[in-house]
Amino acid sequence: MKFPDFIVTRLDWLANEARANSLWPMPFATACCGIELMATAASRYDIGRFGAEAMRFSPRQCDLMLVAGRVVMKMVPVLQRIWLQMPEPKWCISMGACASSGGVFDTYAVVQGIDRFLPVDVYIPGCPPRPEQLLRSVIDLQEKVKATGTVNAREVAARAAYEGPTSLANQLAPDETMVVPGDYRSATRLRD
Amino acid sequence: MPDVQQLMTDRFGDAFRPSVFRDNVRYAVLADRLIEVMTFLRTEGRFDFLVDIAGIDYLHYPDATDRYGVVYCLANSETAERVYVKVLLNDPEPRVKSVYPIWKGADWMEREIYDMYGVVFEGHPDLRRILMPEGFALYPLRKDYPLRGRGERHNFPPVTRAES
Numbered sequence: 001m002k003f004p005d006f007i008v009t010r011l012d013w014l015a016n017e018a019r020a021n022s023l024w025p026m027p028f029a030t031a032c033c034g035i036e037l038m039a040t041a042a043s044r045y046d047i048g049r050f051g052a053e054a055m056r057f058s059p060r061q062c063d064l065m066l067v068a069g070r071v072v073m074k075m076v077p078v079l080q081r082i083w084l085q086m087p088e089p090k091w092c093i094s095m096g097a098c099a100s101s102g103g104v105f106d107t108y109a110v111v112q113g114i115d116r117f118l119p120v121d122v123y124i125p126g127c128p129p130r131p132e133q134l135l136r137s138v139i140d141l142q143e144k145v146k147a148t149g150t151v152n153a154r155e156v157a158a159r160a161a162y163e164g165p166t167s168l169a170n171q172l173a174p175d176e177t178m179v180v181p182g183d184y185r186s187a188t189r190l191r192d
Numbered sequence: 193m194p195d196v197q198q199l200m201t202d203r204f205g206d207a208f209r210p211s212v213f214r215d216n217v218r219y220a221v222l223a224d225r226l227i228e229v230m231t232f233l234r235t236e237g238r239f240d241f242l243v244d245i246a247g248i249d250y251l252h253y254p255d256a257t258d259r260y261g262v263v264y265c266l267a268n269s270e271t272a273e274r275v276y277v278k279v280l281l282n283d284p285e286p287r288v289k290s291v292y293p294i295w296k297g298a299d300w301m302e303r304e305i306y307d308m309y310g311v312v313f314e315g316h317p318d319l320r321r322i323l324m325p326e327g328f329a330l331y332p333l334r335k336d337y338p339l340r341g342r343g344e345r346h347n348f349p350p351v352t353r354a355e356s
Contacts, residue, residue, distance in 0.1 A: 108341025
């Protein structure tokens with residue numbers, strides 16, 4: 001059988017197939033979800049079956065951020081910086097109850113879900129989630145990439161609006177709210 | 193070894209009140225004589241190891257007379273004795289002398305107490321926040337600080353998908 005010298009396809013389809021089947025995770029593991037993440041990468045569950053085994057600890061080489069564990073407010077600027085350092089196209093999985101919602105840690109220090117400050121593509125419930133759930137989320141993300149991806153990432157340019165939940169700052173009692181940005185005595189990490 | 197407790201009772205008088213609960217030896221000390229007491233414990237009592245420093249906020253505590261407490265746990269590494277030295281402090285500016293010149297290990301411990309309770313340790317070489325971010329200005333373990341904070345955890349700009 002003679003193969004043709006050329007193939008006809010859509011560039012978007014080709015790029016999506018390549019990207020979805022070779023996700024390079026950036027493990028941002030801060031808590032016990034990180035242990036499950038390691039188990040998922042190990043031989044028994046083997047995330048490599050889905051082409052996502054190349055964990056890199058350098059954001060420049062990754063296209064999938066896996067936030068596994070609670071994120072405290074001191075860590076949010078670090079998390080955002082790492083996310084911004086990752087090259088496009090990139091995706092984010094929020095693994096576990098803490099990363100998705102703060103979990104049981106409803107205190108002054110713990111961010112109530114990273115989606116308040118980062119765009120998240122797939123959420124995984126569980127405390128911590130089973131490795132099978134993480135694998136399922138990788139498969140879901142692959143489907144999302146194949147369904148929505150474009151070769152030059154046109155689809156993300158339209159997502160300029162904030163997609164996270166409403167700020168919890170509104171729920172604070174008036175005498176407990178922080179003073180407006182600019183007052184250093186009660187606000188932290190002031191916005192510009 | 194001489195009876196350190198008797199020596200201290202003779203020497204410090206009312207500024208030094210020992211008590212025992214089960215096997216815990218506690219010394220309540222007036223804040224302005226803390227350094228004398230601690231130096232005495234270090235040299236005569238041979239308490240060569242500062243195990244820990246703890247802070248307490250007694251706001252809303254039944255029958256409490258003072259607002260803050262700072263508790264030093266000392267150990268004697270030869271005899272494995274332990275004592276707890278406690279000073280009581282009050283608003284508006286809780287202050288106590290640093291024990292850093294006596295035990296170098298007090299450095300980060302005192303920074304932590306300062307970070308969480310706002311107790312100022314005079315003479316500390318580098319009294320900065322150690323756990324909370326630099327711009328943080330309140331003291332989160334004080335009892336009048338709300339558990340969910342004052343909105344600090346929401347005070348970050350979100351990154352949208354398009355700008356990243």
